[in-house]
Amino acid sequence: xxxxxxxxxxxxxxxxxxxxxxxxxxxxxxxxxxxxxxxxxxxxxxxxxxxxxxxxxxxxxxxxxxxxxxxxxxxxxxxxxxxxxxxxxxxxxxxxxxxxxxxxxxxxxxxxxxxxxxxxxxxxxxxxxxxxxxxxxxxxxxxxxxxxxxxxxxxxxxxxxxxxxxxxxxxxxxxxxxxxxxxxxxxxxxxxxxxxxxxxxxxxxxxxxxxxxxxxxxxxxxxxxxxxxxxxxxxxxxxxxxxxxxxxxxx
Numbered sequence: 001x002x003x004x005x006x007x008x009x010x011x012x013x014x015x016x017x018x019x020x021x022x023x024x025x026x027x028x029x030x031x032x033x034x035x036x037x038x039x040x041x042x043x044x045x046x047x048x049x050x051x052x053x054x055x056x057x058x059x060x061x062x063x064x065x066x067x068x069x070x071x072x073x074x075x076x077x078x079x080x081x082x083x084x085x086x087x088x089x090x091x092x093x094x095x096x097x098x099x100x101x102x103x104x105x106x107x108x109x110x111x112x113x114x115x116x117x118x119x120x121x122x123x124x125x126x127x128x129x130x131x132x133x134x135x136x137x138x139x140x141x142x143x144x145x146x147x148x149x150x151x152x153x154x155x156x157x158x159x160x161x162x163x164x165x166x167x168x169x170x171x172x173x174x175x176x177x178x179x180x181x182x183x184x185x186x187x188x189x190x191x192x193x194x195x196x197x198x199x200x201x202x203x204x205x206x207x208x209x210x211x212x213x214x215x216x217x218x219x220x221x222x223x224x225x226x227x228x229x230x231x232x233x234x235x236x237x238x239x240x241x242x243x244x245x246x247x248x249x250x251x
Contacts, residue, residue, distance in 0.1 A: 004029030012090030026054030063117030134177025186245030
């Protein structure tokens with residue numbers, strides 16, 4: 001129960017990594033506000049938390065919309081009275097194609113959700129966490145934030161930007177008992193994994209082969225890393241990017 005009495009906001013909490021993280025934090029005592037664009041899946045996440053005797057709410061919100069980012073923090077505080085931590089997980093992969101075939105529309109869509117969404121979320125989370133006396137923010141980056149990948153230029157650029165935003169924001173509030181870190185998953189078995197591989201066994205084998213541990217990761221393994229970074233066990237860690245990638249970037 002290391003988050004007993006704490007309130008945590010999870011963006012993109014409707015499925016996958018966001019859902020697993022929200023459930024884990026609730027099991028460890030947090031009251032959790034979950035945001036996303038899909039109401040049915042958000043309600044499912046809340047139901048799973050309540051089934052485990054946790055407490056959660058769903059707030060329909062689009063991370064690239066500033067008024068939604070302000071509202072999700074306001075509604076969290078209105079319901080639970082405070083904000084102690086946040087996991088900014090909302091993101092998309094966009095369209096993969098060579099640079100010369102990329103469309104401006106795809107660039108803006110990916111950057112607005114993956115980068116602007118993180119910036120706007122932190123803009124309103126930081127003051128709320130400051131009023132609670134301090135806490136932690138974790139932004140979901142990716143191994144894509146530290147490497148290059150043919151045809152993945154836009155997604156790669158967005159995740160590099162998330163890591164840069166994280167480091168800069170962490171330095172701004174380092175003396176205020178607010179820690180800001182990022183987590184970089186490798187290939188994780190989520191809906192994005194299914195979309196990327198198309199459930200094609202050859203593609204899946206190729207992706208698995210990029211990981212020295214010999215398998216793809218599980219959403220729960222990223223949730224464990226996020227919970228650690230949000231906890232009092234990580235009070236001297238800020239401005240860092242934690243690779244949770246089965247050795248992918250050690251090569």
